[in-house]
Amino acid sequence: MAILLLAEHDNKALKDSTHKALTAAKALGSDVHVLVAGSGCRPVAEAAAKLDGVTKVLLAEGGPFEHMLAEPLAALIVSLAASYDAIVAPATSVGKNCLPRVAALLDVMQVSEIVKVVSPDTFERLIYAGNAVQTVRSRDAKKVITVRTAAFQATPEGGSPAPIEAAAGNNDPGISSFVGEELSQSDRPELTSAKVIISGGRAMQSRENFTKYIEPVADKLGAAVGASRAAVDAGYAPNDWQVGQTGKVVAPQLYIAVGISGAIQHLAGMKDSKVIVAINKDEEAPIFQVADYGLVADLYQALPELEQELGKLGR
């Protein structure tokens, strides 16, 4: 039998988290089918069909799937589940919302946010905000798994595209509906797929300081902007910027932490970054223990200087 991977997308484009979860799915079995559920999302299915190792794309289009609400989406996945050994989704807000619902309907104990596939039934995942690694073996016949995408490389496009089939079934239970959304509008890359991230902490002191000090550097670097939980809780940054155990888990090439002390829960969200830079005026800040390059400095002086130095490099 095969593996069913739920695609992450916005009805227009396939998201990078799908490419990464695919890498985990391929470690479970050779026959990976991608489910694209949405509305007017054929281009997404076509993009998924090109990915290496995908043998089929199932396209389910319809109003109830437009916003990927858990109730209709879980019903759809359950209706397809009989043909699959494992159901996999990236641990995005859609995956985290929907997949446990699928698991319960199938009477399966989900394995959440795996960071490694040891074998098709054994996985590594982090517990206690990343302070311990648990290796678990699933005894369920069918596996239901979410994937911490920062822990996997993206699967590139492969040879000839896989066939796209319509997935039958609109069994929306009709108990939930979409009312509205406020999505951050930004020309910057998304946090979870950015190559460079610059994040600010409580020391930023205000939303205006993010705009004045962090964002110009982000623009020079083509970086995404993140924030610590403390900064988000204080209202200095929107919730979708939060990097940490309960926010987004990221692993960019370069992560610059500015005015962030380095609470455990923040480190859990970024410590797999390739290169970590910390700028903090407190030289005892725990963030320096994980930083490759630490600069003890006042951020209000260091950030404008950083912007200038980057400018000298032609950025």
Add this chain to the structure above:
Amino acid sequence: MKVLVPVKRVVDKDIKIRVKADSSGVELANVKMSMNPFDEIAVEEAIRLKEAGKATEIVAVSIGPQQASETIRTALAMGADRGILVKTEPGVEPLAVAKILKGIVDAEQPGLVILGKQAIDDDSNQTGQMLAALLGWPQGTFASKVVVEGSDILVTREVDGGLQTVRLKGPAVVTTDLRLNEPRYASLPNIMKAKKKPIDEKAPDAYGVDVKPRLEIVKTSEPPTRKSGVKVGSVAELVAKLKNEAGVL
């Protein structure tokens, strides 16, 4: 409307946990235990609904060892009305917890169940979604705002791109995110009053639930550590190192 609030007893959020030397798990002996922080937010939200006249009674439930009754007492001291303790060994998995909670919902008939989005020990983020599935109820996960509007519940959710609002036909399950509210501290008079509030004790068998784990924990190990790097003296030196040494600029 009755509101059910499941609460979990976990290692206190400020404790730095230690992995046991024999890789059999995390050291839990003589470690300070507290209510899961997301569950405190759930209790607070239920109390606010009651204060606003939307909820009539708040039932706090915990599934765990005898000491989990202390966690229920904390919820009672905050303002919950009564408790139910389902006594089990520690470490019952989310699926079994959801099944037990379904049994309690069937008996208690609440209009709303509010839970934390995840427990800070196993970080599973599953129980609320699983309970909603088993009940056939809608779910409003990762809530940053909850509005009861007649029989509907409007939930604003923290999602990857920002915020999303959904309308749920009650009864429903809501799971809390960090910014839903700031939980209150229990006052001393309320802590005293909570001692007189009733806690029912049950066994999982009462709900016909098998709590045998589906996941075998093969081992628990220390995460790989990152060695700390160097301190640089200036921004210019930092940029030079990032460009020439790390090669990331």
